[in-house]
Amino acid sequence: MKESTINDIFDLVGIIADPKIRALTYANIGVELFHMGNNKYRDAFRRALETAEEIEDVVELAFLLIQIATYLGETNRAAAVRVLNRVLELTERMPSKIRNRALEKMIEAASKLKLYDLAVSYAMKIKDGRVRNSMLIPIIRGYLSEGQLAKAIKISKDLLEEPWSSIAKSEIIKYYIKSGEVMNALDIFNTVEGNREKFISEIIEELIESPEYVSKFFELLKDEELASAAKKLLDILIKSPKREYIELAEKIAEKIPDESVQVKVVAFLTRAGEKERALKHANKIQDGYLRSLAFGEVALGYLKEDDLDKAIETVKNVRDLKWNSRLLAEILIKVLRLAAKEESEQGH
Helix, strand or coil: CCHHHHHHHHHCCCCCCCHHHHHHHHHHHHHEEEEHHCCHHHHHHHHHHHHCCCCCCCHHHHHHHHHHHHHHHHHHHHHHHHHHHHHHHHHHHCCCHHHHHHHHHHHHHHHCCCCCCHHHHHCCCCCCCHHHHHHHHHHHHHHHHHHCCHHHHHHCCCCCCCHHHHHHHHHHHHHHHHEEEEEEHHHHHHCCCCCCCHHHHHHHHCCCCCCCHHHHHHHHCCCHHHHHHHHHHHHHHCCCCCCCHHHHHHHHHHHHHHHHHHHHHHHHHCCCCCHHHHHHHHHHCCHHHHHHHHHHHHHHHHHHHHHHHHHHHHCCCCCHHHHHHHHHHHHHHHHHHHHHHHHHHHCC
């Protein structure tokens, strides 16, 4: 792009009356020019910063500079740090609540630029413990995303209050599991106090897309925690079956005698298209009602595939009268529909 064209654009931006919009427009242009490989991006950012200084209100100026620093960081992180530190000076003249808000935005900007050490330094200046702790959690995630485990652990040790302590531990446990360091994950997991069941559920939800990691996580659980964890996992899988979990589901069925868990295993296997495997586990259930639920799930699975013979055969194992009656009604309606469909096809 010709320099004269860029200068014309700069002149047009200068017409914008609102200094905030004018400054951000210069910053935006600076990013565009940088990506074009045009050195005039420096001029654009210089104009952005000069325009920002026209704003007399300290708070408005500070928040504007944070925005400009975010743009600037895409081109020159060192320059962005200088701008953020200028904002830090401005925060000294702000009331406590507004100062905290500014620091939060500075932390977000620094984290976006992956300047996590800088983000920590800003977080430590927040006097409100709850706000400070909540801002440290995404920084821990940032460190872990960069493989900086030691720094993440160091920050986590400063989080003594709940729920932040558990959240930080959760992030580190997931990191260890994904790195194959199960014993290290176990060491931290064993330090978790309070509502462990909720903690376990949250980890399962976050790892659900990776069966391998969920399987490793289950290795960390105490025997008394396995049933509730299995129910949580199976509830998710029943709603959204993933065939990659078939092996783990069968391991759960073998390891956990709780028959309410067995029913969920049967339901998942059925919905994952493994009805024969599901029947194998349904046959092991002793409780009459739960056994009926399990066989009922499989019968419905066959019914959805229009396999009436197997559906009827399976229903014979459903002893609960209400459940049996409902299934028979479903079968009869299906028979009617299939017969009507067959007659319609013959008519054509």
